[in-house]
Each structure stands twice: as structure tokens, then as C-alpha cells.
Amino acid sequence: MATDRRNREERATLFLAPAGITLSAVMLFPAVYILWLSLERRSLIFGTPQFIGFDNYLRLAHDPQFWNALVNTVYFTVVSVQGELVLGLLMALLLRRPFRGRGLLYAIILIPWAIPTVVSARMWEWLYNADFGVLNYLFQARINWLGNPVWALHAAIAMDVWKSTPFVALLLLAGLQSIPRELYHAAAVDGASRWTMFRRITWPALLPLILVVLIFRTIDAFRVFDSIYVLTGGGPGSSTETVSIYAYKLLFQTLEFGYGSAVAVAILMSVALATVVYAWLLRRVSP
Amino acid sequence: MRSAARGLALVLVALYSLAPFLWQIVTSLKPAHELTSLPPLLPSRIEFASYLAIFSDSPLLRAVVNSLIVAGGTTLLALVIGALAGFALARLRVRRRAAILAGVLVVSMFPPIATVSPLFLLLNALGLHDTLLALILTYTTFSLPLAIWLLTNFFRSIPEELYIASRVDGCTPFQSFYRVMLPLASPGLAAAALLVFIFSWNEFLYALSFTATTASRTVPVAIALFPGLHEVPWGDIAAASVVVTLPLLVLAMVFHRRIVDGLTAGAVKG
Numbered sequence: 001m002a003t004d005r006r007n008r009e010e011r012a013t014l015f016l017a018p019a020g021i022t023l024s025a026v027m028l029f030p031a032v033y034i035l036w037l038s039l040e041r042r043s044l045i046f047g048t049p050q051f052i053g054f055d056n057y058l059r060l061a062h063d064p065q066f067w068n069a070l071v072n073t074v075y076f077t078v079v080s081v082q083g084e085l086v087l088g089l090l091m092a093l094l095l096r097r098p099f100r101g102r103g104l105l106y107a108i109i110l111i112p113w114a115i116p117t118v119v120s121a122r123m124w125e126w127l128y129n130a131d132f133g134v135l136n137y138l139f140q141a142r143i144n145w146l147g148n149p150v151w152a153l154h155a156a157i158a159m160d161v162w163k164s165t166p167f168v169a170l171l172l173l174a175g176l177q178s179i180p181r182e183l184y185h186a187a188a189v190d191g192a193s194r195w196t197m198f199r200r201i202t203w204p205a206l207l208p209l210i211l212v213v214l215i216f217r218t219i220d221a222f223r224v225f226d227s228i229y230v231l232t233g234g235g236p237g238s239s240t241e242t243v244s245i246y247a248y249k250l251l252f253q254t255l256e257f258g259y260g261s262a263v264a265v266a267i268l269m270s271v272a273l274a275t276v277v278y279a280w281l282l283r284r285v286s287p
Numbered sequence: 288m289r290s291a292a293r294g295l296a297l298v299l300v301a302l303y304s305l306a307p308f309l310w311q312i313v314t315s316l317k318p319a320h321e322l323t324s325l326p327p328l329l330p331s332r333i334e335f336a337s338y339l340a341i342f343s344d345s346p347l348l349r350a351v352v353n354s355l356i357v358a359g360g361t362t363l364l365a366l367v368i369g370a371l372a373g374f375a376l377a378r379l380r381v382r383r384r385a386a387i388l389a390g391v392l393v394v395s396m397f398p399p400i401a402t403v404s405p406l407f408l409l410l411n412a413l414g415l416h417d418t419l420l421a422l423i424l425t426y427t428t429f430s431l432p433l434a435i436w437l438l439t440n441f442f443r444s445i446p447e448e449l450y451i452a453s454r455v456d457g458c459t460p461f462q463s464f465y466r467v468m469l470p471l472a473s474p475g476l477a478a479a480a481l482l483v484f485i486f487s488w489n490e491f492l493y494a495l496s497f498t499a500t501t502a503s504r505t506v507p508v509a510i511a512l513f514p515g516l517h518e519v520p521w522g523d524i525a526a527a528s529v530v531v532t533l534p535l536l537v538l539a540m541v542f543h544r545r546i547v548d549g550l551t552a553g554a555v556k557g
Binding site for chain 1: 296297300307308326367368374376379380381387391396398400401402407425427429435460461485488489491495506508513524525532535538544546
């Protein structure tokens with residue numbers, strides 16, 4: 001009996017080995033190695049790496065460009081995730097009851113999510129074009145959407161909201177559909193208004209899922225790279241530079257591999273911190 | 288009245304999702320000189336010049352082939368590795384199963400930028416810089432957490448009696464996996480395959496960092512670095528966007544139910 005059990009465990013190990021090896025080699029090893037890289041002065045091309053302890057992190061603490069990027073990233077994340085959540089919830093509530101052509105509409109709202117981010121950035125770049133863009137025509141305005149620091153960051157946010165709202169809506173819709181109908185029937189019998197039903201039934205039932213969606217979207221928005229890199233390249237100036245774009249530029253444009261790695265570690269730590277906070281919140285609201 | 292308002296809102300939702308892409312299609316069909324004419328409305332006639340241009344004189348075709356190889360290879364590898372692991376986690380005796388699943392979830396939150404620099408050095412040391420294999424390896428790893436989660440859940444939803452019956456009939460665990468469980472799991476495999484394929488087709492940061500020439504550049508890199516010497520070739524970019532997005536739209540249209548199932552499975556059950 002004991003040998004049988006050990007056999008079964010060994011077989012399970014064989015089944016798990018390919019995944020374990022791949023994840024260790026291509027994910028866990030780099031995650032540890034980057035900690036070491038962040039303690040070095042290292043250029044991508046010339047010179048030999050030199051161990052400099054925590055100097056990169058001291059530099060990070062006093063690097064105005066890093067703090068600018070962090071503020072941009074946090075602002076981008078908070079505003080776009082909130083927008084996506086509100087719009088996504090409205091969309092989910094709208095799609096909740098069956099109607100003719102619901103399957104088609106499902107497929108249509110998947111489109112912004114399915115389009116490659118780089119492609120949507122190029123699409124929006126054209127829509128935002130100051131001279132020939134259709135947005136300025138529709139608004140009868142002459143706004144330099146991508147050339148003005150304040151407009152540019154919000155233009156990037158609007159694009160992200162457009163792309164991610166369907167994802168949020170579909171997740172929330174799945175949550176809405178798992179709420180038992182009887183609850184609403186009972187509330188209707190008791191004469192509850194629609195708003196009361198939403199506040200007393202829908203919202204509490206949906207809250208844990210909303211937090212899960214918040215975790216996904218926050219992490220995703222915080223590491224934003226593709227869309228802004230293509231839309232504005234971080235400009236004008238560094239008004240739309242996010243932490244991922246800053247790290248990328250350090251690594252592959254100014255070739256400061258050690259310092260760029262330290263910035264990347266700081267991003268990893270921020271994401272980890274946000275996840276822990278959300279997980280703690282989730283545990284508190286979950287029944 | 289109420290249903291009219293609702294219908295209007297539904298139309299607005301559809302427009303919101305479709306309009307930017309429809310505009311890109313209109314742009315791709317405009318004669319070149321009308322791109323910079325105001326007001327920017329519908330073209331006076333439809334021209335396919337932009338489409339001819341991107342396939343005769345740009346690295347786009349090569350990028351499409353590269354992307355097909357990378358996304359196809361990644362999907363295959365991730366599914367094989369993910370199905371093996373998912374089956375073991377769902378039906379075999381695994382010590383610390385919950386810890387393994389939690390660990391997989393944690394690594395899926397990893398920001399890609401935090402592994403770009405060490406992976407760059409690692410792939411260089413292995414002589415894989417600027418190769419498609421480098422991207423396949425990286426993408427496979429980064430889509431494994433999703434594949435493992437989806438497939439573990441799916442294998443769990445298949446009644447355990449079927450597995451036990453096949454074992455009683457004399458199958459080894461691997462035979463039972465291969466002959467009985469895998470065919471039953473095909474809807475789950477399809478959902479995972481779609482999500483992994485779309486992820487690999489769209490990924491940009493690694494593709495930008497690990498490739499250096501058109502020999503290994505994928506579609507997103509080609510679109511981002513679209514050649515334009517003096518002015519931005521908006522018509523060509525629009526045509527390229529339409530071409531590389533169409534396969535995804537077809538997938539989304541045909542398999543939207545599976546994609547939505549796959550997307551929601553993790554979040555709603557977890």
C-alpha cells in the first residue's frame with residue numbers, strides 16, 4: 001500500500017516535470033537573477049559588470065525621472081481601472097437580460113480585447129491625429145491630443161479603457177448570471193425598488209468578484225507598456241512615461257542594464273505589494 | 288419606451304466596440320491623397336493600393352509568417368505541458384497541490400518587464416538572440432499558468448468515475464490520460480488554445496526586446512516599427528492593422544463562447 005502510494009506520487013511528478021522545469025528555467029531563475037543584476041553596474045555592450053551593492057537603489061530613490069514615471073503609472077492605473085469598472089458594470093447590467101442577437105453582441109464586444117494592443121495604439125494614434133484625425137472633426141475642435149502633456153496621458157487612458165472594458169464587462173456578467181433569480185423575485189414580492197435590489201442583492205453578491213477584477217486590471221494597468229510605447233513613446237517630454245517604459249529605455253536605449261534591472265525590481269515589488277493589499281481586502285469581504 | 292432606450296444603449300455598446308476598427312478599414316481603403324483631406328469622411332472611391340503596398344514592399348509578410356510560427360508553436364507546447372500538469376493536479380496524488388496551484392497563480396501576476404533583462408542575457412548565452420525559438424520558449428512559459436489553471440479546472444469537472452473505470456480496465460495513468468481524459472477535455476483544450484494563441488499573437492515587450500532583424504520580428508513589432516521615411520504612411524498602417532487583426536476577429540466571432548468561458552473560468556471560480 002505504501003509503495004503504491006509512492007508510485008502514484010512519482011507518476012504525478014513525471015506529469016508535472018515539464019511544467020516545473022519550464023517555469024523554473026524561464027521564470028523563477030530570471031526572477032532571482034534580476035536581483036543580482038540590480039546590484040551591478042553593467043552595460044549591455046561594453047565593460048565588465050561590477051558589483052556595487054545597493055547603489056542602484058540609492059540612485060533610484062533620488063531619480064526624479066523614476067518618480068515622475070511612478071506618478072504617471074499610478075495615475076494611469078487608478079483612473080483607467082476606475083473607468084473600466086464603472087463602464088464595465090453598466091455594460092454587464094445592460095447585457096444581463098437575454099435579447100435577440102446577444103451572441104453577436106458578445107462577439108462584437110470581444111473585438112477591442114482581441115485586437116493586438118500595438119494595432120489599437122496605431123488605430124488611436126490616427127483617430128487622435130491633430131490635423132486629419134476624425135476625433136477633432138467629430139468634436140469640431142483643434143486639440144493636439146498627443147502633443148500636449150495633459151491631453152496625452154488622458155488619451156492613453158481613454159484608449160486603455162476602450163480596450164479593457166469588454167473584458168471587465170464579460171467577467172462581471174458571468175458573476176451577475178450566477179446570482180440566484182429567486183432573490184430578486186422575493187425582493188419584488190416585498191415591493192423593493194430596482195435601486196434597492198441593486199444595493200441589497202446585486203452589489204454585495206458581486207463585490208468579491210469586483211475585487212478579483214480589480215486585482216487583474218490593476219496589475220495589468222500598472223505594467224502598461226505596449227499601448228503607450230506605440231501611442232506616444234512616453235512623450236511629449238516624459239509626460240506619459242510609465243515605469244515599464246522607463247525601465248525598457250534604461251535597459252535597451254541607454255544600455256544601463258544594472259540600473260534598469262533595479263527599476264524592474266521596484267516594479268515587481270510594487271505589483272507584489274498591490275496584490276497583497278487586494279488579497280487582504282478580498283479575504284475581508286468574502287463570506 | 289423602456290425597451291427602445293435599451294435597444295439604443297445596446298447599439299451604442301456595439302458602436303463603441305466597433306467604430307475605431309471600422310474607421311481603420313475605411314482609412315485602409317482610401318486613395319492616398321484623401322487621407323489628408325478635410326473633412327475626414329468617407330472616400331470618394333475605394334482603392335486597394337495600401338494593401339498592395341504592404342505585401343509588395345514591406346517586411347509585413349515575413350512578420351505574419353513569423354507570428355504564425357511563434358503563436359502556433361507556443362500554443363502546441365503550452366497545451367501539451369499544461370495538459371500533463373493539469374491532469375496530474377486534478378486526478379493524481381500530488382503533495383502540496385494547493386500550494387502548487389497558488390504558486391502558479393502568483394507567477395501569472397509577474398510583470399514581464401521584471402524578467403526581460405535576465406532573460407535577455409540567458410537567451411544570448413544560449414545563442415538564441417533574434418530567433419523565433421527564444422520567443423516560443425518565453426511565451427510558452429508565460430502562458431503556462433493560464434493553461435494549467437484552466438485545464439486543472441476542466442479535468443476536475445470530468446467525473447472521476449471515468450478515470451477510475453479506465454484504470455480498473457487496465458490503463459496506466461498515462462494511457463488513461465491520453466486515451467480517455469484528453470478527448471473528454473477537448474472543449475477546455477480549445478478554450479486554452481484560443482487564449483494562448485491570441486496572447487502569443489499580440490505580445491510586444493519580449494518580441495521587441497529579443498528580436499533585432501526582420502528575420503524574427505513578429506507582427507506587433509513590425510506594426511510598431513512600420514517603415515516611414517518622411518511621413519507616416521497612415522493608409523499602409525491601416526491596411527496592415529486590418530490584415531493582422533482579421534485572423535483574431537474570425538477566431539473571436541466563431542469561438543466567442545469558448546473564449547468567454549475561458550476568460551471567466553479563472554476569475555469566477557477562483
